[in-house]
Amino acid sequence: MEEETKGGKGIEASLPSLLFLGTPDFAVPSLRALIEIGAPIRLVITQPDRPSGRGRKISRSPVKILAEDLEIPLYQPQRVRGDEVIDKIRSYQVECAIVVAFGQIVPQQFLDLFPKGTLNVHASLLPKYRGAAPIQRSILMGETLTGISIMQLDAGMDTGPVLSQREVPIYPEDSARNSIRLDRRKDCPAQSGWYSGNLCSARQEGGITDSLESSGKRYYK
Numbered sequence: 001m002e003e004e005t006k007g008g009k010g011i012e013a014s015l016p017s018l019l020f021l022g023t024p025d026f027a028v029p030s031l032r033a034l035i036e037i038g039a040p041i042r043l044v045i046t047q048p049d050r051p052s053g054r055g056r057k058i059s060r061s062p063v064k065i066l067a068e069d070l071e072i073p074l075y076q077p078q079r080v081r082g083d084e085v086i087d088k089i090r091s092y093q094v095e096c097a098i099v100v101a102f103g104q105i106v107p108q109q110f111l112d113l114f115p116k117g118t119l120n121v122h123a124s125l126l127p128k129y130r131g132a133a134p135i136q137r138s139i140l141m142g143e144t145l146t147g148i149s150i151m152q153l154d155a156g157m158d159t160g161p162v163l164s165q166r167e168v169p170i171y172p173e174d175s176a177r178n179s180i181r182l183d184r185r186k187d188c189p190a191q192s193g194w195y196s197g198n199l200c201s202a203r204q205e206g207g208i209t210d211s212l213e214s215s216g217k218r219y220y221k
Helices: 025-036 062-069 083-090 134-140 178-183 188-196 208-214
Strands: 003-005 018-022 041-045 050-052 057-059 074-076 096-100 118-122 145-152 162-169
Touching: 018 025, 025 041, 025 062, 025 096, 041 062, 062 074, 134 145
Parallel strands: 018 041, 018 096, 041 074, 096 118
Antiparallel strands: 003 074, 050 057, 118 145, 145 162
């Protein structure tokens, strides 16, 4: 069953109107940071409540908990696809979407809704470790460095142009659980720079960092 919670706080409209999609703890810092800079978030979409833990108790996602605490409108469709869901999202007349560990692949029909595009916060230094579980895979592969990439989302699997990357070391004592210290990040400079036209993207070919820096464009580390 789909669930929608109504509410909302007055937020300054200095940035494009936003839709935020995210589910786990990893997505919470991005949502919180957007709120702190006064981003006009019209709707949060997160996964439906699901059984979790030893007792299989129905639990809210961390993103849902924060959205409800901040009284941001909330929507929990089973899938972000189909005419009914797409029409509902369209009714919010949002200019831009932010996707952070949402847990579903969004279709082109969804991406076409936003005149200013869709940004994705991904937990690897793209093009490495596209797709699910990038933190866990980087540890399993013995990497000593990972990071955060902010990219423009396209219909591929984390294949869109990259706007910003930030490196984070992986220490020998790290586990897939505590390496999520890279949640302690500041995504918003890259997001707001893109909105204002002060930040350009680089295609995921060769050294992304090199191509961004050599272009003379702003790059956030």
